[in-house]
Amino acid sequence: MGSKLGWLKLPLYGALLFLYLPIAVLIFMSFNESDAPFTWTGFSTRWYGELISSPEILTGFRNTLIVAIAATIIAVVLGTLLAVGLARYQRSAALEAIALTPAIFPDLALAIGLLTLFTNLNYALGLDSVIISHALFCAAFVTAIVRGRLHQIDSSLEQAAADLGDTAVGAFFRITLPSIKPALIAGALLSFTLSLDEFVIAFFTNGPSTPTLPIVIYSMVRFGVSPEINALATLVLLTSALIIIIAQRNLKVKDQI
Amino acid sequence: MRMTRKVTVSSFAALLLFGLSACSGSDSDSSALDPNADLSKQTLTVSIWAAYYPEDIAAKFEEKYGTKVTITNHATNEEVMAKLTAGGDSGIDVAFVSGQFAQALAAQGLLENLDKSLIPNSSNLIKEAEQLSYDQGAKYSLPYAWGTTGICYRSDLMKGDEPTSWNDLLTPKPKYKGKITMLATERWLMLPAQKALGYSANTQDETEMGKVKDLLIKAKANLLAYDDTTFYERLVSGEAVMVEAWDGWCNYGIAKNKNIKFIVPKEGSDLWADTMVVLKTSKNKEAAHAFLNYIYDVDVHSWVVDNILYKVPNKAAMAKSLPALVGDFPNMGISPAELLQQEGLVDLGKASSLYTRIATEVTSK
Amino acid sequence: MAQALVKTERDANQRRALISRSIFLIPGLAYITIFMLVPLGFIFFYTFLTRGTYGGVEYIFTLENYTRALDSLYVGILMESIMIAAAATLLAFLIGFPTAYAITKLPSNWQNVFLLLIVLPFWTNFLIRTYAWIVLLNTQGFLNKGLINTGLINQPLEFLYKPGAVILGLLYAFLPLMILPIYSALVRIDPAMKEAAINLGASPSQAFRQITLPLALPGVLVGAIFVFVPSIGNFIVPELLGGGKTVMVGNLIRDQFLKARDWPFGSVLAISMVVMLLILFFLQARVNKAVLGEKSG
Numbered sequence: 001m002g003s004k005l006g007w008l009k010l011p012l013y014g015a016l017l018f019l020y021l022p023i024a025v026l027i028f029m030s031f032n033e034s035d036a037p038f039t040w041t042g043f044s045t046r047w048y049g050e051l052i053s054s055p056e057i058l059t060g061f062r063n064t065l066i067v068a069i070a071a072t073i074i075a076v077v078l079g080t081l082l083a084v085g086l087a088r089y090q091r092s093a094a095l096e097a098i099a100l101t102p103a104i105f106p107d108l109a110l111a112i113g114l115l116t117l118f119t120n121l122n123y124a125l126g127l128d129s130v131i132i133s134h135a136l137f138c139a140a141f142v143t144a145i146v147r148g149r150l151h152q153i154d155s156s157l158e159q160a161a162a163d164l165g166d167t168a169v170g171a172f173f174r175i176t177l178p179s180i181k182p183a184l185i186a187g188a189l190l191s192f193t194l195s196l197d198e199f200v201i202a203f204f205t206n207g208p209s210t211p212t213l214p215i216v217i218y219s220m221v222r223f224g225v226s227p228e229i230n231a232l233a234t235l236v237l238l239t240s241a242l243i244i245i246i247a248q249r250n251l252k253v254k255d256q257i
Numbered sequence: 258m259r260m261t262r263k264v265t266v267s268s269f270a271a272l273l274l275f276g277l278s279a280c281s282g283s284d285s286d287s288s289a290l291d292p293n294a295d296l297s298k299q300t301l302t303v304s305i306w307a308a309y310y311p312e313d314i315a316a317k318f319e320e321k322y323g324t325k326v327t328i329t330n331h332a333t334n335e336e337v338m339a340k341l342t343a344g345g346d347s348g349i350d351v352a353f354v355s356g357q358f359a360q361a362l363a364a365q366g367l368l369e370n371l372d373k374s375l376i377p378n379s380s381n382l383i384k385e386a387e388q389l390s391y392d393q394g395a396k397y398s399l400p401y402a403w404g405t406t407g408i409c410y411r412s413d414l415m416k417g418d419e420p421t422s423w424n425d426l427l428t429p430k431p432k433y434k435g436k437i438t439m440l441a442t443e444r445w446l447m448l449p450a451q452k453a454l455g456y457s458a459n460t461q462d463e464t465e466m467g468k469v470k471d472l473l474i475k476a477k478a479n480l481l482a483y484d485d486t487t488f489y490e491r492l493v494s495g496e497a498v499m500v501e502a503w504d505g506w507c508n509y510g511i512a513k514n515k516n517i518k519f520i521v522p523k524e525g526s527d528l529w530a531d532t533m534v535v536l537k538t539s540k541n542k543e544a545a546h547a548f549l550n551y552i553y554d555v556d557v558h559s560w561v562v563d564n565i566l567y568k569v570p571n572k573a574a575m576a577k578s579l580p581a582l583v584g585d586f587p588n589m590g591i592s593p594a595e596l597l598q599q600e601g602l603v604d605l606g607k608a609s610s611l612y613t614r615i616a617t618e619v620t621s622k
Numbered sequence: 623m624a625q626a627l628v629k630t631e632r633d634a635n636q637r638r639a640l641i642s643r644s645i646f647l648i649p650g651l652a653y654i655t656i657f658m659l660v661p662l663g664f665i666f667f668y669t670f671l672t673r674g675t676y677g678g679v680e681y682i683f684t685l686e687n688y689t690r691a692l693d694s695l696y697v698g699i700l701m702e703s704i705m706i707a708a709a710a711t712l713l714a715f716l717i718g719f720p721t722a723y724a725i726t727k728l729p730s731n732w733q734n735v736f737l738l739l740i741v742l743p744f745w746t747n748f749l750i751r752t753y754a755w756i757v758l759l760n761t762q763g764f765l766n767k768g769l770i771n772t773g774l775i776n777q778p779l780e781f782l783y784k785p786g787a788v789i790l791g792l793l794y795a796f797l798p799l800m801i802l803p804i805y806s807a808l809v810r811i812d813p814a815m816k817e818a819a820i821n822l823g824a825s826p827s828q829a830f831r832q833i834t835l836p837l838a839l840p841g842v843l844v845g846a847i848f849v850f851v852p853s854i855g856n857f858i859v860p861e862l863l864g865g866g867k868t869v870m871v872g873n874l875i876r877d878q879f880l881k882a883r884d885w886p887f888g889s890v891l892a893i894s895m896v897v898m899l900l901i902l903f904f905l906q907a908r909v910n911k912a913v914l915g916e917k918s919g
Contacts, residue, residue, distance in 0.1 A: 005727055011720035012736070018717070019743045019797065022754030025764055029757065038494065038762045056330075078650045085646030089639070099650060102658055104847070106855035106899065108872055109892050112879055113661030115343070116889075120664060124346050136657045139650060168642030197747050199858070204879075207348050208329045208340045209302045214747060219307055221753045221862065222332050224487035225760075233750040240745035248738060339880035342678070364675075435780050441866045443881075482783045482865025494762045607675050613882040614695070621699050621869035 023237060030230035037225035047231040057232065060216035067127055067202070067212055068195040071134035075191045076184060078135065079142025084176060086143070087150040088158065089168075096147075103140035110137065111204035118205060125207035133205045134198060138191035145190065149183035150176075189247035193240060290372050290543050297323025299544035303351045304329045304337050306531075309402075311564040318551055324544045333442055333485055334358045341367060341536065350539040351548055356391035356530040357444065359398040360604040368397040369535040375546035378553035383593050386570035389530055390601035398532035399549050402505065402567040405526045405591070405599050406445055409507035410499040411492055413516040420499060423453035423522045427476040429499065434479045438491060438500040441483035443609075443616045444602055445527075449501055450476070452524040458600045461608040466615055473619045483620065492517050503529070504588045505567030511586055512566070519588045521599075528599040530570070562589075568596070662896075668889035679885055687890040696874070700894070703870040706785060707853035710792035711800075714849045715842060717793075718800035722841075723834075725801075726808045737805065744798040752791050752862050756782065783865030791859035792849075799848035807841025808834070839913050843906045851899055871895055 005012065033042035051057055082099050086092070102110065114133045118125060157179075161171040177184075199214040206215060220229050303315075307330035311317075315326035331337040334355050340347045341354075341362060354362065362368050373379055379399060386403065387395045408420045418430060426449055429437060440446055444458070450472040451458050456465045481497055489510030491497035502510075507519040533552065535545040551557055558574035566586055569575060570593065583590040605612060672682040690696070725736050743751065758764050759781040766778040781787060811834060819829040857872035871891060878888025 005724055008720060008724035008727060011717060012724035015717055015721040015797070015801070016739060018794070019740065022751065022758050022794070023743060023746065025758055026750070026754050037490075037757065038760065038764065038767070078653055081646045082650030085643060085650070089643040089646055095647075095651070098654060098659075102654065104851065104903075105658070106851055106895060108855040108857070108875055109662075109665075109896050110658065112875065112888065112892055113665055114657060115879065116664045116668065116885070117657065117661040119343050124348060125340075125343070126348065132657060136653065139653065143650070168638070169645065172646075193745055197745065199747075199749060208304055208331075208337070209327050209348050211329065214749060217747060217749045218858075219330055219332055221749050222486050223307060224490045225753070225757055229750065229753060230757075233746065233754070236750060237742075237746045241742055244742060244745050245738070248734070335881040338883070342883055365678075477867065480865075480867065481780070482867060484866065494760075496761050610673075610882070610884070613877075613884070617699075617869065617874070617877075618695055620866055621695070621702070 023233070026230045026233045027237070030227065030234045032227055032230075035227050037227070047227040048235075051228050051231045051235070054228070056211075056216055057213070057228075060211050060213040063127055063210050064196055064213040067130050067134060068192050070131040071138050071195045072188050072191040074131070074135035075138030075142050076188050079139040079187060079191075080146050080180070080184060082139070083143045083146035083150060084172060087147055088155060088176075099143050100140050102137040103144060105137075107137075107198075107200040111201045114201065115204045125205060127206070127210045127212075129205045129207070130202050130210075130212065133201045134195045137201070138194055141190050141194065142184075142187035145187040146180055146183045149180045153179050186247050189243050193243050193247075197236075197240070290375060290546065292375060292543075294543035296544045296547055299541035300325045300327070301350045301541055301544050301548060302327045302329060302348055303353075303548065304331055304340070304349050305353045306330065307332060309353070309531075309565055309567075311560060314561075317557075318548060321551070322544065322547055324541075324547070326548070335442065338362075346538040347536070349536055350541050350545045352534050352536060353401055353531055354534060355602070356389060356398065356400070356532055357602045357604040359532045359534050360391040362534060363392070363397045364604065364606070367537055369537050369539065369542060369545075370397055371395070371399065371535065371549070372546060375543065376550040376553065378550045378555075381553050381555060381558070381571045381573055383570040383572050385593060385597055386530070389528070390603050391530070392532070398534045399553065400530040400570050401533050401552065402561075402565065402569050403528065403530040403596060404504040404568050404588075405521055405528055405596060406440070406448055406501065406503055407507075407519055407521040407526055407588075408499060409489065409492060409502035409510060409517060409519050411495070411514070411516050412518045414495065414498045419518070420520060421523055423449040423524050425522075426499060426501060427453055427472060427479075429479055433498055435481050436496070436498040437480050438482050438484040438488045438497050439476070439480060440488075440501050440503075441485045441620075443612045445501065445503075446473070446483065446616055446619070447612060448527055449522075452522065452526060455524065458527045459603050459605065461605060461611065463611065466611060470615045470618060473615075474622050477619060477622065489513075489517075504591070505565060507588065508566035508586045521591075526599050528596050528601045530601075531567075665889045665892055668886050669893055671886045673884045673886050678883075687886045690887060691890045691894060696891070699869055699874055700871050702785075702868075703854050703872070706789055706868070706870060707792065707850050709789045710796070710853050711846050711849045713789070713793045714797050714800040715846065718797060718845060719804055719838075719842070722801045722804035722808055725805055733809075737802070740801050741798050748795060749858060749862075751795060752859055755787070755791055755794065755863060759787065782863060783867055785864070785868050787863040788860050788868050788870070791863040792853040792856060795856075795859065796849040796852055799852075800845035803841040803844040803848065804838060805841070807838045807844075811837045836913060840910045843909055847902060847906055850902070854899075855895060 030047055031043050031045065032040055033044035033046070086096055086099060110133070118129050123129060158171045158175045161175050166174065197214060199218060202212050202215060203218070206212060217229065217232065220226060301324055303326060305328060310328070315328050318324065318326050337352055337354060338358055341349065341352060342365065359368065376399070382395065382399065386400055389400070392398045408426055410420055412419060415433070420426060426437060426439070439449065447469055448458050450469040451460060454465070454468055454472065456469065460466060481491070484491070484500070488497065488500040488502055489506055492500060492510045493513045502519070504519055507517065510517040533549050535542060535549070539545050552561065553571060555571065555573040555577065558569050558571045559577040562569055562574060562578040563582070566582070566589065568589060568591065579589060668679060669687055670683050670685070671679040672684050674680050725733055728736060760766070761778040761780060765781070769775045770778065816829045816833050819833050820826065824832065854870070855872045856870065857876045860868045860870045860873055875888050875891045875895070878884045878891060
């Protein structure tokens with residue numbers, strides 16, 4: 001396959017090397033025997049053992065999972081409804097722009113806005129405030145993906161169902177929903193992965209006693225290079241890779257853009 | 258997972274309906290604490306610096322009093338201050354913050370006045386440490402550990418150039434350029450320059466602070482980084498040869514490499530105290546007091562010292578721990594009298610914005 | 623009578639349409655309003671208030687926060703942030719464009735594989751990816767050890783804790799966000815257009831410059847925004863790879879909220895950042911329109 005590329009091989013493989021070299025070093029060092037951060041002393045899986053017996057990591061992981069699942073559910077419901085509404089009932093460039101803004105808005109601005117809101121409402125920060133916040137930008141991604149899918153499929157079937165006296169909600173469940181199922185799955189997986197890795201908004205909107213995994217990672221990273229982080233990085237990479245490959249099977253990467 | 262969803266959905270619904278103001282506690286309620294409260298019915302959330310406590314302290318306390326303890330970590334004072342001053346109930350019952358930060362919290366009315374009758378072990382507190390400038394009489398805070406700030410360095414990599422003055426850190430020999438770190442938290446970022454210039458570490462004089470700024474900007478050219486958390490690792494790996502450090506934290510480096518030494522520069526330094534405070538919003542104040550009391554138990558506090566390698570203002574606990582430690586970690590032997598000669602840090606009130614601005618100018622230059 | 627019936631039926635239809643429209647649109651739009659638009663309103667409101675001595679706000683109205691933001695210190699930091707984010711964006715384009723172009727030249731089943739390889743690192747934790755560079759670039763790290771072992775250098779080089787390291791970290795973090803939109807713009811170009819140009823006597827490089835580049839421009843702009851926006855508001859990369867010696871506007875905003883507890887001033891900085899980005903979005907939409915208009919014209 002490479003022969004047609006000619007000199008273009010250089011940027012392509014160069015970019016891949018650039019993207020993977022640091023990760024490869026982390027994976028490699030995660031199997032290092034000693035805790036010397038920069039010296040290889042021998043093969044060992046002890047850091048994986050320490051990782052899964054660390055209460056901080058486990059709590060963080062559990063909290064992250066709760067947030068990601070809950071935020072995904074809210075995001076899929078809100079995002080799908082909004083996408084259908086925008087595609088079938090109210091075509092408006094302005095509304096569409098507002099619906100997609102949380103996806104591209106700077107996370108720091110969203111984060112301080114939400115912090116200000118919760119503070120003014122005297123709402124105790126915790127996992128639920130992170131869930132609410134994550135659902136906001138996740139929903140925008142779901143809207144974008146489902147909206148893209150709705151563009152591709154024919155609306156005449158829904159129209160026919162409506163003409164035959166079906167209610168809008170009925171037509172949605174019988175006709176629209178099955179046809180956008182792949183987009184829903186892709187959107188849900190995307191939301192889940194985004195929430196799983198999200199740090200900035202969680203950092204501002206979380207309470208002190210329920211750290212999510214990225215917050216735990218942040219404090220670990222600030223306390224220096226450690227083999228546990230390397231092991232954790234390897235596991236996170238594997239999990240994300242798995243989810244993304246499944247998501248891609250449901251919706252080609254191309255369509256997500 | 259089912260429960261999760263329920264919690265989420267209900268809180269979500271509550272938020273949408275804005276029926277929320279009910280969940281904030283009333284702050285006028287300062288009724289006397291119940292000395293006979295059933296501590297096993299209370300739970301505690303304690304925020305401490307990461308790696309600044311024996312790992313099983315929560316379990317040990319729970320074993321003794323039946324109170325479930327959740328420990329959360331913060332990396333810096335500023336991180337926990339943000340949570341505590343955001344408004345509303347942070348969910349934290351006991352917080353560990355440095356003295357001047359405790360003073361700022363008290364000034365905002367966020368701290369509970371300590372009921373010493375529930376902390377009988379506080380009689381172990383060294384008398385002088387009860388009169389530290391940020392909280393005279395230890396009304397709302399009890400020191401957990403105390404110490405001073407100095408220079409932590411690799412004696413093997415700096416042979417013949419062992420630092421004795423803050424100027425050795427601020428204007429080093431060219432060969433040490435790029436191998437020095439300074440602390441990033443504002444007050445300690447300023448300290449070396451303030452002391453080198455002969456000023457107070459609490460100065461609010463704009464001209465003096467202007468000179469401090471100029472000296473710090475000059476010093477920045479020689480720095481590897483500003484670093485509050487990993488400086489001792491950089492000494493161990495050899496990435497740095499000389500760092501501004503808190504005495505106890507230098508000990509973590511000494512534990513890994515005997516060539517690491519600590520000195521208090523001749524111009525003098527600060528006396529800092531990391532304190533324990535009880536939040537007014539806490540609904541578990543009896544358990545919170547019991548936690549402070551537990552720490553001040555001689556055996557427990559001595560166990561803390563053995564673990565964190567910091568000095569504590571608890572005479573009996575120090576007497577118990579010191580003999581085994583002072584050989585390896587000479588700075589553990591700095592006496593309370595010597596510490597008290599250093600300058601105590603107090604909160605600056607409105608002048609803190611002057612410090613913030615200078616810190617921004619220095620770090621962004 | 624019949625007319626009235628038709629009218630009520632039309633009314634009923636309209637009502638039904640209105641109801642279904644509401645069912646679909648209202649939950650999402652309400653959510654965005656409550657959790658994005660209202661908070662932004664709060665931030666805007668805060669810009670006119672006074673900070674309390676110990677954090678919080680006092681309801682004393684002032685424009686002082688705005689005049690303070692015009693101080694050369696903060697304007698300087700904003701300028702440096704723009705430079706750093708722009709440098710990361712430019713580098714991402716220089717690397718991303720040929721990479722995306724190369725992928726379009728692959729057989730289509732391989733295209734998907736390579737796209738997946740490009741996006742995969744993006745889905746690992748951002749903090750971990752940033753941290754990886756510390757392991758790699760430290761003076762005691764792998765790159766320096768490798769270089770010393772091969773005899774290329776004898777003193778370790780200081781890669782970290784400089785603005786250059788911050789640019790590198792941002793480039794690394796967001797490069798996939800440049801490659802994907804460029805790729806999607808490139809694959810949409812009809813190969814027949816290029817062939818036609820060549821048939822009409824254009825050289826391949828002329829055809830590239832006159833057909834491919836302009837048509838890829840919308841993708842490039844989207845990519846540029848995708849890299850620039852998260853770069854300028856970033857505070858983690860400057861902190862971890864800048865060693866606290868580089869301050870970007872993201873650090874400044876974070877510090878006003880979490881360290882200095884000066885919410886009004888932090889709000890001014892945040893609003894300025896948002897306004898700047900809105901201008902960018904607007905410009906991008908204009909250019910996009912112009913390019914697409916040209917294509918159809």
